[in-house]
Amino acid sequence: MNAIEIRGLQKSYRVYQKKEGLWASLTGLFQREYNEVEAVRGIDLDVAQGEFVAFLGPNGAGKTTTLKLLSGVISPSGGEAHVLGHVPWKRENEYRRRFALVMGQKNQLWWDLPAQESFQLHQKIYRIDPEQFRRTRDELVDLLEVRHLLGQPVRELSLGERMKMELTAALLHSPEVLFLDEPTIGLDVVAQHNVQKFLKHYQAERKITILLTSHYMKDVVALCRRVVIIAQGEIKYDGSLAGIVDRFSGHKVLTLQFADGRMPGDLARYGDVLEIVEPKARLRVARSSIADVLSSVLANNTIEDVSVEDPPLEEVIAKMFAHTANEKKSEAVLPVETS
């Protein structure tokens, strides 16, 4: 069963175009020029109950706009969407009690009070049974290791600790659908890892549906099997993470470690040389010829160690974003793969 169904969803904004200079500011008082920005251009998407889907895309691609549409913060210009059977922008309380939205550092916690006060307020406004509330809160604060911080004013918490409290607040009412917009933005590596670990565990345990946007590939790799790439307000790819590399990268990275002093001088004949730090060398080799290259290298050299890897995901995605940006100019459309 689908938790989220989106058909032809569109959102466009009118944006005031201010020209440079004082004179333009003065004339702008009387006559203004507006540009129509199409943030989301008719997307179709189905997300099954219990799926953990990543939304990727360059800045301004329409990811956050889509999350805002699905959480009812904004209304669409066209198309339709159903989340758990509800139309989000009708903002029915029944729907609002079944989902949560966490947006980076926009906090839903009371700044000057300890987080436990905000949690109590959530208990009341979401009508959570007191026993259930205690259980969920205890479970969440233990999983996130913030129990000892419950009594400390939110303003005195670190960014990572605040994010954990935000997540706790968002999950107290056990939402069936969770929208996460950049949940690890600004966090250090340890805090990022903790949040990832928690989300993975929680989603696996509760089988809730999660839509996540993130610029950290590590989040995506750690959490999501399905990836939807949005650029210029359209879905450019919908499939597995591995599929992105298959589809958008035609090469592999071959790392060779030669026996002492045995590195050949003509490595370029095997592929593009990326890096040489003796006794190691990294080469980019076309995917189609990797088997031939590998057997030839092994036959003609003394190799101590070898590895064949996909190129880094960041690199593939950056290339893909650049590709879609160019494509925008020529208005060609990439084929969309559905899983």
Next chain:
Amino acid sequence: MIARVQTWWTILRICLEERLVYRGDFALGTLMRFLPIVTQIFLWTAIFAAAGSGKIEGYSREDIIAYYLLTMLARAFSSMPGLASGIARQVREGEIKKFLIQPIDLVGFMLLARIAHKVVYYAVAAGPFALVYYLCRSYFPGWPAPDVFAAFLLSLALAFAVGFFMEMTLGMISFWFLEVSSLLFVYMLFTFFFSGHMFPLEILPDPWRTIVDFLPFKYLAYFPAAVFLGKIEGDAMLFGLAVQACWALFFIVACRVFMHRGFHRYSGYGG
């Protein structure tokens, strides 16, 4: 219904706790409000001395000072510092989203937050108010009849309602214009002159005096004070209370309409 009352109580309790966080600043701010009393007493003494006559528009010097002290009390109910500008800030910074996402009513929440604000204010200001009234007791004509006093209390409660919902309505305008500080300044000026906070409205020349009768501002300060002092009595008093209640109702509806339109606009243009 019980769940709703519990929610209200929790919001009220948390707002109270929040108000008590910066208690030093709050107490100082509250006490500083009493300073203008001294200057007002000197000012009106000088005005009456210069005028030479014993009364201005039916007010003696004692009446005016008692009037001023009573409008201070009324303003303690009807003034809403930071309410509209707070909403404007929330709209500008996107915090208002919370009320679109969570099952919570913006107006109800703000009302409870404001009640908490007022309760803490009265707790801090009750002592100084009592002291000032005690020291100035000679300016007052004495306690009014019980029915007049009841009408006075009702007019104070309605002054709170008119003040709150009028400023909420203004705050909702920030959905259209992100910056409302100039508008609030104009509102503050109007309130200052037409609420009767500065001087009894009888002093205003026509046509202003007639105009203020059709505006809601006089119910924020002048009306409760005039009721207490017996300047408005009998049917006129009851009629005044009815009009005050109508203004409260008008702004309750207006702020709801503006909120819904504002949410619609906000959600149409993005946040």
